[in-house]
Amino acid sequence: MSLLAKYFPNAVTMKGDFLQATGETLYMTAITAIVAGIIGMAIGIGLIVTQPGGILENRVIYNILDKIVNLCRSIPFVILLAVIAPLTRIIVGTAIGTTAAIVPLVIGSAPFYARQIQNALAEVDRGVIEAAESVGSGPIAIIFRVYLKEGLADIIRSSVLTLISLIDLTAMAGAIGGGGLGNLAINVGYSRFETDVTVMAMLIILVIVFAIQLIGDLLARHVDHTA
Amino acid sequence: MTNEAIIQLKDIDVTFHNKGQTVEAVKKVSLTVNRGDIYGVVGYSGAGKSTLVRVINRLQRPTAGSVEVNGQNILNLSSRELRTARTKIGMIFQHFNLMASRTIADNVGYPLKGRLSHEDRKKKVAHLLDLVGLSEKATDYPAQLSGGQKQRVAIARALANDPEILISDEATSALDPKTTSSILALLKRLNKELGLTVVLITHEMEAVKEICNKVAVMEDGEIIERGDLVSIFSRPQKPLTQDFINTATQINQALEKIFRQAASLNLSESQQLVQLQYVGASTDAPLITELYKRYNVVSNILYGNVEILQDTPLGNLIVVMSGDPDKLVAAWQYCQDAGIQITHLNPNDSEVA
Numbered sequence: 001m002s003l004l005a006k007y008f009p010n011a012v013t014m015k016g017d018f019l020q021a022t023g024e025t026l027y028m029t030a031i032t033a034i035v036a037g038i039i040g041m042a043i044g045i046g047l048i049v050t051q052p053g054g055i056l057e058n059r060v061i062y063n064i065l066d067k068i069v070n071l072c073r074s075i076p077f078v079i080l081l082a083v084i085a086p087l088t089r090i091i092v093g094t095a096i097g098t099t100a101a102i103v104p105l106v107i108g109s110a111p112f113y114a115r116q117i118q119n120a121l122a123e124v125d126r127g128v129i130e131a132a133e134s135v136g137s138g139p140i141a142i143i144f145r146v147y148l149k150e151g152l153a154d155i156i157r158s159s160v161l162t163l164i165s166l167i168d169l170t171a172m173a174g175a176i177g178g179g180g181l182g183n184l185a186i187n188v189g190y191s192r193f194e195t196d197v198t199v200m201a202m203l204i205i206l207v208i209v210f211a212i213q214l215i216g217d218l219l220a221r222h223v224d225h226t227a
Numbered sequence: 228m229t230n231e232a233i234i235q236l237k238d239i240d241v242t243f244h245n246k247g248q249t250v251e252a253v254k255k256v257s258l259t260v261n262r263g264d265i266y267g268v269v270g271y272s273g274a275g276k277s278t279l280v281r282v283i284n285r286l287q288r289p290t291a292g293s294v295e296v297n298g299q300n301i302l303n304l305s306s307r308e309l310r311t312a313r314t315k316i317g318m319i320f321q322h323f324n325l326m327a328s329r330t331i332a333d334n335v336g337y338p339l340k341g342r343l344s345h346e347d348r349k350k351k352v353a354h355l356l357d358l359v360g361l362s363e364k365a366t367d368y369p370a371q372l373s374g375g376q377k378q379r380v381a382i383a384r385a386l387a388n389d390p391e392i393l394i395s396d397e398a399t400s401a402l403d404p405k406t407t408s409s410i411l412a413l414l415k416r417l418n419k420e421l422g423l424t425v426v427l428i429t430h431e432m433e434a435v436k437e438i439c440n441k442v443a444v445m446e447d448g449e450i451i452e453r454g455d456l457v458s459i460f461s462r463p464q465k466p467l468t469q470d471f472i473n474t475a476t477q478i479n480q481a482l483e484k485i486f487r488q489a490a491s492l493n494l495s496e497s498q499q500l501v502q503l504q505y506v507g508a509s510t511d512a513p514l515i516t517e518l519y520k521r522y523n524v525v526s527n528i529l530y531g532n533v534e535i536l537q538d539t540p541l542g543n544l545i546v547v548m549s550g551d552p553d554k555l556v557a558a559w560q561y562c563q564d565a566g567i568q569i570t571h572l573n574p575n576d577s578e579v580a
Contacts, residue, residue, distance in 0.1 A: 131324035131381075134284055135338035135388060136314040138306070145340070150328050225368040226327045 011200040017184060022204055024098045025180035028170045031102050033163060036110040040162070043069065043110070044117025045143055055129065055139050065114075072111040077169055080104050081176055101170070101178030109166045116158035124150045153224035160216030164209050171205065181205055232295075233392060233424050234260040234283055239292035241278050241448075252278040253289070254448040260441075262391075265418050265425040267435035267456075269471055270445035276428045279445070280394050283426065284316040285309055297391065314338070317385030321397035323377040325369040331380050332356065332365040338387040355383040359413065375406035382413065386421075393417070395427045399434055411437045432475035436460070440537055444468045457539045461506045461568075478502075478543055481530040482572070485545060494547065499555060500529075503544040504568040514567070515546075522558040524550035545572070 005012050043065055049055050050062040075083070081104045085095040088103040124147055132146045148155070174182025181201040189198030241253040252275045260266045268276045281287035282294055285301050294301040296316065304312055325334050336352045343351060356362045359379040369377055378398055385393055395414065399407040415438045417423045427439060435442050435456070443453040444467060452459065452468045463469045473479040485500070494500060503514075518524045530545040548555055559569050 125322075125324065127320055127322055127324040128326055130286060131318070131320065131384070132337070133286060134313060134316070134318040135384065136310040136312075137338075138310055141340075145337070146326065150326055152328060223328065225370055227370055 008196040008200055010194040011196050014188075014197065017188070018200065018204070021174075021179065021181045021184040021201070022208075024178075025167070025170050025174070025182070025205070025208070028098055028101055028105060028173070028178065028180055029163065029166055032105040032109060032166055032170070035102070036106045036113055036162075036166070037159070039106065039110040040113025041117055043114035044121065045147070047114065047118040048121040048147065049139065049143065053126075055133070055142055069111040069114050072107060073115070077104070077108045077172055078176075080108055081173060096177045098179040101173040101180075105166065105169055105173055108169050109162060112165065113158070113162045116162055117155065120154035120158045121147050121151045123154050153220045153226070156216055156220040156223065160212055160220075163212050163216075167205060167209060167212075231262045232259050233262040233264075233297055234258070234426070235293075235295040236279070236282060237293045237295075239279065239282055239294070240290045241275070241282065241287060242290045251448055253282070256292075256445075256448070256450055258443060258450065258453075260392075260424060260426060262424055263418070263422055264441055265415070265427060265439045267439035267442040268426065268428045268445060269430065269432055269435055269442060271430055274445040275448040276445045277396055280396060280426055280428055283392070283394060284313050284318060286318075314388035315390045316392045316394065317388070317390035318394040318396065319378065319381045319385050319398045321400050323369070323374075323381045325377055325380055325384075327369055329368075330365065331361065331367050331369070331372070334369065334380055335383045335387060337384060342388075351387065352383075355386055358386070358417075359383045373406075374402050375410060378402065378406075378410050379413065382410075382417075386417070386423075390423070392424045392426065395425060395429075397428055397430070400429065400431070404433075407431075407434065408437065414438060432471040436475050436534060436536060444471065455537075457506065457536050457541065460534070460536055460541055461504065476532055476534060476543060478530075478532065478545075481532075481545060485529050486572075497552060497555070498547055498549045500545070500547050500572040501559075502570040502572055503542075503546065503562060504570070505542045505566065507539050507541075514562070514565070518548070518558050518561070521561065522550060522554040524548050524554055524558040 011018065046065050047062065047069070050058040050065070052059070052062070054062075084104055084107060088095045088100050091103055092100045094100050128150060129142060129146060132142050137145070170178070170180055171182030171185070174180035174184075175186040177183070181204055185198045185201035188194060189196070189201060236256060236258040239253055239256045240251070243250045243252055256279055258279070268280065270276045278287055282289045282292075283296060283301070285294070285304075288302070296312065299312060301309070301312060326337065329337065332352050335355050336348050339348045339351060352365075353362065356365055359382055361376060361379050361383070364372065364376065364380075369380065372380065381398075382393075393414070399410050402410065411434055414425055414427070418425055418438075425438075427434065429435060439456055441453070441455050442459050443450045444459075444465065445451070446467050452463065452465045459468060460472055463472055515526045515528070518526055526546040526548050528544060528546050531543070533540055533542045535541075548558065550558065562569050
């Protein structure tokens with residue numbers, strides 16, 4: 001404990017702040033992951049089935065989804081935070097705080113996740129889809145029983161990637177008033193020259209990232225039967 | 228074998244448009260397959276045979292033409308009706324197309340989900356795995372199986388809905404010869420035991436030779452020759468058909484060797500290199516002995532091959548006949564009268580028949 005006090009003189013006195021900030025980061029990440037996960041998954045599946053040669057080929061819908069994803073992904077997240085502040089105010093009632101941060105986080109990460117899902121599902125062998133069609137499977141069965149089942153290992157790997165980049169975004173959102181470890185690292189650690197607070201915040205984020213990576217890898221390996 | 232048509236394709240056209248290029252994959256093809264047939268469709272890759280058979284279950288919609296399967300017009304069906312119709316048309320593929328994330332039992336049971344109760348499904352899957360001889364692999368994953376075993380699983384899956392038709396799209400092309408034979412034998416058995424009608428697409432005449440009763444040869448999107456197996460093998464009309472058959476019976480390789488050797492054989496005036504082809508009963512006659520007894524013609528056999536097609540023997544002999552020139556002519560006449568086809572081969576003509 002004395003070692004901790006020696007190298008993190010300011011951080012040890014802020015145990016409560018760190019607990020709260022970690023909670024806020026996990027809260028933002030979890031809620032965004034659920035909302036953006038559902039939206040991104042839906043768009044990703046939409047892209048795969050409507051793409052040229054897909055099971056519900058539809059040029060118009062594919063192009064609309066494709067353009068939306070590209071557009072949202074082109075806006076730098078820091079600018080997105082500011083640009084959609086009015087929208088956030090309408091949805092949440094305020095543009096400041098942890099819950100308010102979730103709106104730009106969803107808009108920032110859902111298109112990224114959609115692209116990841118699209119890529120993961122594109123790996124599913126076209127021949128397997130055809131085999132399912134040949135035994136009389138319809139689009140719903142093919143989506144849920146072939147695409148999502150066959151692509152599961154890749155979906156898990158993409159989800160891990162998205163989650164980690166999401167934590168990156170929460171830190172950014174935190175820095176401009178969203179709370180969480182990012183807020184602590186910048187507004188306390190960096191602004192007050194309490195470098196140990198910044199380092200501590202970074203270490204906690206690293207632990208969260210490593211944990212997600214580890215669990216994801218284990219899960220992906222568990223469902224992967226390709227080799 | 229009845230004469231009731233189960234698949235009727237009429238004037239099928241399939242045209243692909245790709246980046247401004249138009250490819251006519253199938254041109255005005257009509258094909259009738261009767262119930263109980265094992266119908267082979269042979270052709271080199273790109274001939275349009277896969278595209279043609281994918282029209283049968285509408286995995287490929289034809290640009291023009293009509294498709295009737297089991298008396299049902301496949302092209303007019305709604306997507307729901309099409310799905311029901313497809314359950315009666317099983318299909319197996321060159322690359323097996325099994326789901327890597329499911330066990331063997333789950334792969335086979337996949338088509339039955341929602342159609343049978345859990346208990347019935349389990350029973351049916353066990354029965355199907357038994358049928359293809361893979362009962363002990365039920366809990367394995369496809370990655371743990373050999374190519375031949377994977378194709379057996381695919382066959383079991385294709386049979387799950389009790390189809391009346393099985394389409395085999397190059398199903399043995401990725402397998403070694405021994406495994407190919409065992410898969411073909413399985414298809415033949417299913418044809419006999421379940422009355423399954425099989426449409427077999429392949430680029431190997433060997434596969435057709437082993438199990439088909441009818442064959443169509445495709446080239447450039449068209450069927451250039453068709454008929455029952457024995458007549459196609461005994462009297463092919465088109466050079467491509469002849470080519471496929473020669474490859475299957477390995478006569479091409481034999482001729483090549485013989486021709487190379489023939490130069491050193493130094494055939495004299497009284498010697499002639501001929502190919503004798505006979506179908507059915509004439510195989511049994513002691514031809515060579517007869518030729519010697521009647522005409523004093525000596526036949527030196529360089530190559531011999533007998534195929535049994537649909538229980539009909541089909542023989543090929545390449546011999547050097549020696550004797551008086553007029554006796555040779557008489558001997559050839561005798562052969563022809565006995566229903567034996569004679570082709571005179573010229574070793575100096577490098578163009579192999």
